[in-house]
Amino acid sequence: MRCSGCYTENTEGYCSSCRKKLFDGKKVSNVLLFDTPQADNLIAYQEQTKRLSISGVQLKYSLKLIGKELVLTDRGGEYILKPIPPSMLIALPDQAPENEHLTMQIANQLFKIPVADNALIYFKDGAPAYITRRFDVKPDRTKYLQEDFAQISGSTKKSKGDNYKYEGTYEDIGKLIKSNVAAYMPVMESFFKVVLFNYIFSNGDAHLKNFSLIQTDFGDYTLSKAYDLMCTVLHTSLEGDTALDLYTGDIESEFYQKHGFFGRTNFETLAEKIGLIPLRAKKIIDSLLGKENEVLGMIDGSLLNEETRHKYINAYRDKIKRFDTTAY
Ligand SMILES: [Zn+2]
Structure with missing residues (x-):
């Protein structure tokens, strides 16, 4: 058996490290006490899927931890269950x-x-689900202020129409980071890294709402942990390589x-436009192209x-090849 969070061998359910991250050390089972909820709000989300993306079709449920039990809740949610x-x-x-779980684990481990703490969990009927802990909930259950870049840029359904997230x-996001974050350079590098990761791992749905600024304990703002990372091309093959230009x-x-x-040249240009030092940008690009064997090992x-x-x-592999300057 392997840990349903980090894949560590010889673990029943979740290993102690995942238990600590996800459940403050509580011995929570990787099997929920209830069956898969029925899709009773199908129509509501179909209305939002004129541009068909994985985020548009995914049902999300809110959970909270009571004792060692995860229960569905409509308020005070501490976890999101997909x-x-x-x-x-x-498709598929x-x-x-598991696609989302794997992609999040690759981003973090390699x-x-x-990234938002995450794991795979199972319903009582055996069906798998992705679970992630909300990082905007403080230990005292109040919330950190958080705004995604649709909110920060003032892009709403009303102002930009149905495709406002795109x-x-x-x-543009880089420029907004610069104007909203005091010591922006390390934040900008982290942001660039995630944009590049999404390209290499075929996440074509990293839109304005999938990046956020969050308030820290010191009152300033920083880029939130990454969330919603997955290889979307497996599910929506007609989608473009990137959600945004x-x-x-x-x-x-x-x-x-x-x-x-x-x-590579396009990502170097992006780096330059958002004010990264060229040598740092090159290092980030090279680091994300490395570890090919480790990536393949984790997928396998x-x-x-x-x-x-x-x-x-x-x-x-297709994406990695695109960075091979000797090939083009
Ligand atoms: Zn683990």
């Missing part, structure tokens, strides 16, 4: 919980990206015009089924 999404809307729906560029004019760049996708050892593991690996 079951298998409805099958008529996306039963693989979605690339040291701070109206903007990663460069990298910067204005990226499609018109020489590299994109020639190859039809972004390469994941709970994805064989077909999905192959697809995940192919998507990853």
Whole structure:
């Protein structure tokens, strides 16, 4: 048995380290006491899926921990539970919980990206779900102030229409980081790293709401932990490589015009536009392209089924190749 959080071998349920991170050390079971909730709000979210994305079709439930038991709640939620999404809307729906869990674990374990604490958990009927601990809830259960970049940029359904989450560029987010974060440079580097990670791991749904600023205990703002990381191409193959343009004019760049996708040069340009030191940007790019064997090892050892593991690996290899400057 392996830990349902971090994949550590010889563990029943969750290892002590995951228990500490997720449940403050409480011995919580990796099997919930209830069955998969029924999709009773199908119509409500179908209305939001005119642009079909994984985030649009995924049902989310709120949980809180009472003693050692995770229970569904409509207020004071400390955890978000994402079951298998409805099958008529996306491909390979039963693989979605482990896809998100695996991608979040790769980001954190191999690339040291701070991510929302997360694990796989099972309903009483055996169906898997993805569980993540809300990082905006303080130990005393009050909340840290948090705003996503749709809110920060004033992009709403009313102002920008149904696709408001996709109206903007990663460069725009960078500029907003600069104007909202006092010592912005390390935050900007972290942001760039996540944008690049999303590209390499085929997360085509990293829109304005998937990046947030959160208040720290000292009252200033910083980039929140990463969340909603997954290889979305497995579920929505028609989706673009990135949810947002990298910067204005990226499609018109020489590299994109020639190859039809972004390469190293486009990410270097983004880095320059958001004020990163070129040498630091290069280091970040190289670090994310490294660890290929470790990445493949984690995918192979994941709970994805064989077909999905192959697809995940192919998507990853395809992206890595795009950075090989000798090939282009
Ligand atoms: Zn663990």
